[in-house]
Amino acid sequence: MESRYYHAKNVFIDSIEIDDYIALDSSVISYKQLQHSIEKPLKMILVFGRPGTGKSILLNYLYENLKYQKDIHYFATPTTNEEEFFHKIFKVITKKNLPSNTRVNFSTLVDYCRDIQGKREIVVLLDEAQMYSAEMMERIRLLSDSRSIKFIIALHKTDQEDLIAKEHFQSRIWEVVELRNGTLEDTQNYIHKKLLKKNLFEIANSIKSYHIGLIYKFSKGNYRETNKILFTIFEIYEYYDLHNKNKIDENSFSKKIIEMAAIKLGFIHV
Amino acid sequence: MYDVELLEKEWKRYRMKRRIPWIGFILLIAIGTTYLLNREVIFRKVSLYFNDINKTASVEIKEQNSTLDNRTLALESNISDTLFNEKIDQELAQKDNLLIEDKPDKKPSMDIEFTQEKVHKRKYLNIVVTDRESRNSNSEMFDTLTIVEKRYNESPNYEDAIYLAEGYYEQKNYEKSQKWALESNNLNSNSEESWLLFAKSKAKLGDYDAAGKILEAYLKENSSQKVEKLLHSIESGKL
Numbered sequence: 001m002e003s004r005y006y007h008a009k010n011v012f013i014d015s016i017e018i019d020d021y022i023a024l025d026s027s028v029i030s031y032k033q034l035q036h037s038i039e040k041p042l043k044m045i046l047v048f049g050r051p052g053t054g055k056s057i058l059l060n061y062l063y064e065n066l067k068y069q070k071d072i073h074y075f076a077t078p079t080t081n082e083e084e085f086f087h088k089i090f091k092v093i094t095k096k097n098l099p100s101n102t103r104v105n106f107s108t109l110v111d112y113c114r115d116i117q118g119k120r121e122i123v124v125l126l127d128e129a130q131m132y133s134a135e136m137m138e139r140i141r142l143l144s145d146s147r148s149i150k151f152i153i154a155l156h157k158t159d160q161e162d163l164i165a166k167e168h169f170q171s172r173i174w175e176v177v178e179l180r181n182g183t184l185e186d187t188q189n190y191i192h193k194k195l196l197k198k199n200l201f202e203i204a205n206s207i208k209s210y211h212i213g214l215i216y217k218f219s220k221g222n223y224r225e226t227n228k229i230l231f232t233i234f235e236i237y238e239y240y241d242l243h244n245k246n247k248i249d250e251n252s253f254s255k256k257i258i259e260m261a262a263i264k265l266g267f268i269h270v
Numbered sequence: 271m272y273d274v275e276l277l278e279k280e281w282k283r284y285r286m287k288r289r290i291p292w293i294g295f296i297l298l299i300a301i302g303t304t305y306l307l308n309r310e311v312i313f314r315k316v317s318l319y320f321n322d323i324n325k326t327a328s329v330e331i332k333e334q335n336s337t338l339d340n341r342t343l344a345l346e347s348n349i350s351d352t353l354f355n356e357k358i359d360q361e362l363a364q365k366d367n368l369l370i371e372d373k374p375d376k377k378p379s380m381d382i383e384f385t386q387e388k389v390h391k392r393k394y395l396n397i398v399v400t401d402r403e404s405r406n407s408n409s410e411m412f413d414t415l416t417i418v419e420k421r422y423n424e425s426p427n428y429e430d431a432i433y434l435a436e437g438y439y440e441q442k443n444y445e446k447s448q449k450w451a452l453e454s455n456n457l458n459s460n461s462e463e464s465w466l467l468f469a470k471s472k473a474k475l476g477d478y479d480a481a482g483k484i485l486e487a488y489l490k491e492n493s494s495q496k497v498e499k500l501l502h503s504i505e506s507g508k509l
Contacts (some may be wrong), residue, residue: 270287
């Protein structure tokens with residue numbers, strides 16, 4: 001028999017799928033800002049924020065929304081091998097594959113980009129850009145200087161990555177979209193909207209402001225942490241539902257189980 | 271699936287840890303409130319408790335005291351030993367001028383109350399010295415006179431002789447009193463006391479004339495109101 005909490009648990013599996021995107025006030029603002037930046041004649045745009053603030057899903061959402069309107073490409077996984085990366089760029093520009101044993105001549109690629117300037121406007125979304133080497137980032141900058149390729153780069157916000165951003169993009173980046181952790185209200189909307197999207201109305205209604213406050217205390221509004229907490233909560237619920245039903249009340253959410261999840265995830269140290 | 275039962279145990283530990291400060295706080299409030307509401311009762315009980323301790327201590331001291339030889343009374347009190355002995359000596363000196371070799375024998379009997387104001391605090395001894403004479407029996411006095419008489423025989427001196435004259439007079443042994451008064455007078459003819467005791471002893475033995483003559487003879491050479499007063503008493507038959 002499948003527990004009702006099994007579905008609730010799966011709602012909070014961390015993913016960047018477009019179906020899982022929740023339009024919150026803050027994320028809508030970020031999205032519009034990014035959409036507006038793409039329209040500008042900018043060479044590079046930086047999407048900046050701590051892990052779990054929704055950078056990847058925002059890029060994916062942007063890609064899904066614009067893929068039929070613009071020449072837009074999403075590189076979700078960073079390519080640390082330079083050769084492989086330029087093979088991918090070559091394919092984006094020429095729409096042709098290169099034989100795997102063929103090297104891309106970078107200067108020829110730059111020349112080609114200059115040739116198509118004004119004729120095509122290509123948008124490349126680079127997620128997890130902190131994984132790229134400094135040398136590769138320099139070449140990306142040179143490609144963007146051709147003005148035919150616009151790069152939208154998503155970076156984790158750490159001190160070290162701040163430095164990378166400053167060193168390599170300070171003079172090149174024309175727009176920065178910074179993502180922050182959600183507010184208490186964002187967290188509440190995020191949890192409720194996620195559950196309602198999967199028609200889990202009863203569970204959504206059982207989670208009161210007090211419970212949201214407690215979850216927010218641990219997650220500090222970080223969406224990835226919120227997902228982890230909710231996933232663990234519903235996993236515990238699922239266990240009790242299957243093994244010891246009298247320990248849970250289906251009509252009211254349990255502070256105890258929130259705290260148990262927080263212990264499990266290390267937010268509470270016993 | 272991880273061990274939810276184990277996780278629940280951890281959560282119970284966490285809950286208990288969170289409650290401890292509150293339990294402590296509530297206990298503190300409860301104790302504080304109880305104290306404020308029952309302050310007087312608590313004070314009364316505490317004072318009763320300490321009174322009980324005092325009584326017990328007093329009884330113990332008295333029991334110890336009773337086991338001691340009256341003649342060798344010694345207190346093992348670090349605080350008051352010296353003071354105690356000094357006080358006894360002063361009392362003895364005030365009572366009489368007896369020179370007694372065996373001083374502890376002559377120490378007055380005492381009632382000692384041991385007062386303890388607080389446990390673990392300084393101990394105070396209240397020493398009440400009662401009248402030695404009232405406590406001494408005639409037999410004890412007799413023993414003393416025998417001892418002094420024996421010492422006098424070994425080493426005659428006025429003080430012992432006059433003491434014996436007085437002592438026997440008090441015991442109404444006027445024969446011996448008369449004898450020791452004469453003895454003391456032989457050792458110190460200027461001693462008015464020896465004249466007086468001799469005359470009084472004579473009078474008590476019924477020889478009023480001799481007593482009167484002795485006193486008159488003394489008054490011829492000396493002037494003394496005490497002697498005159500005694501002479502008057504003898505003559506008027508009031509002695």
